[in-house]
Amino acid sequence: MNDRDVEVLGRAPLFEGLDDEGAKALRAIVTEVHLSRGQTLFSEDQEGDRLYVVLDGKIKLTRTAPDGRENLLSVLGPSEMFGELSLFDPRPRTASAIAVTESRLAALSHSDLWPFLKDHPEISVHLLRALAQRLRRTNENMADLVFTDVPGRVAKALLDLAERFGQPSESGLHVHHDLTQEELAQLVGASRETVNKALADFAQRGWLRIEARAVQVLDIDRLRRRSR
Amino acid sequence: MNDRDVEVLGRAPLFEGLDDEGAKALRAIVTEVHLSRGQTLFSEDQEGDRLYVVLDGKIKLTRTAPDGRENLLSVLGPSEMFGELSLFDPRPRTASAIAVTESRLAALSHSDLWPFLKDHPEISVHLLRALAQRLRRTNENMADLVFTDVPGRVAKALLDLAERFGQPSESGLHVHHDLTQEELAQLVGASRETVNKALADFAQRGWLRIEARAVQVLDIDRLRRRSR
DNA sequence: CTCATCCTGCGATGTGCGTCACACTGTGGT
DNA sequence: ACCACAGTGTGACGCACATCGCAGGATGAG
DSSP states (O other), X not given: OOHHHHHHHHTSTTTTTOOHHHHHHHHHHOEEEEEOTTOEEEOTTOOOOEEEEEEESOEEEEEXXXXXXXXXXXXXXXXXXXXXXXXXXXXXOSSEEEESSSXXXXXXXXXXXXXXXXXXXXXXXXXXXXXXXXHHHHHHHHHHHHHSOHHHHHHHHHHHHHXXXXXXXXXXXXXXXXXXXXXXXXXXXXXXXXXXXXXXXHHHTTSEEEETTEXXXXXXXXXXXXXX | OOHHHHHHHHTSTTTTTOOHHHHXXXXXXXXXXXXXXXXXXXXXXXXXXXXXXXXXXXXXXXXEOTTSOXXXXXXXXXXXXXXXXXXXXXXXXXXXXXXXXXXXXXXEEHHHHHHHHHHOHHHHHHHHHHHHHHHHHXXXXXXXXXXXXXXXXXXXXXXXXXXXXXXXXXXXXXXXXXXXXXXXXXXXXXXXXXXHHHHHHHHHTTSEEEETTEEEESOHHHHHHHTO
């Protein structure tokens, strides 16, 4: 684990507000996992009590309906945590985790983390805050599903991806989200075709340029207004 | 606070696994709040750092869209906790809490709870579990919004209400949910009219009987099958 | 009791978006 | 360099559900 990894890990809620000594000890018990594009880390209904922090790459969390249709809960990048639900609430996983790009993760098992929580009660506080934030976000998304039309949800998803993965460049914000339009559709709860038409419409209006698994955002203000 | 209240409070995640002494001390610092039907406990965007546990009655949590349309996050009964998001993550409330029926609540402020968490780290664990469960439930509901049609969501909502508020009686399960069809519609993310038609259809099939702010569930198995 | 208000029931109409169908394009594998 | 297949772009069509409109019941305030 290099210096950059240490820094990325330090921004995860698990390490926030931990003193150097504690952080060092915690780093000592994480194990590193490597995934190639498309590889599955864990699947729905499996047992599992490990928590992961993304070091590098992108991971998608998906759920599969009984009839096979999929829905994408979120796409996670560096410093983001996942898999903790089965750790705090010992039940099978309710989502699958699949690498969207080649990725490296830091993993922590229940048995390794638990004694740590006892020694460092301040971690629990940060974890509670992280979960509270997630619940807020999820409630927000629920409201969007009910009140916002598909183009609006697409705009919102793009803005979210832009905020987290966007890189400023000449001629706009370059958002290499690494998602197919199919995946984007699963993320906003719509069909691939409708998402494609929404994107084409945005592009035609000059708000963005469509690239392979990426977009160039040209007019972020219009996009933002469309999302509300 | 009477014996029944003590028992109701004991089933809340906050008190779970707490020894008698700790529970007694925690009960000593809660304050009781009384609400009449329709009364607002707190509103969206307000500051607030209090957590509540329902002792008696029902509370609905609602969000209002900019254009005035509402959506109902959940309906909470005895032993259920709410308002904790602003406590763990200090930001304005993202929902309003309104009494559906006359209700009594136990309230705990940030400043009173915090020292307690330090002395009783095991509480944090239970709180993490409670939030994890809530996230699971919320993700489930999101998937339903995407994949399940309105009648299906209505059936599911009724089953959930039945499980939590239903009372066995002659000729079926009596579910006095105390919600208007409008509120039920906001809960499942649909229009009042569509929910009305779904209910009428269920009633006509003999699966339930519609009453004022209540239903008699006659054939829970069919209802269950319709919900999937 | 009486009127106002809230709630329920239900048909008529419009529309956003899912589904289907098919052509085009880019990418990786051998 | 080729082919196969995954991903993208677009139109035609139908349906589930929102919206609108209105009428009949229930509830409760005075």
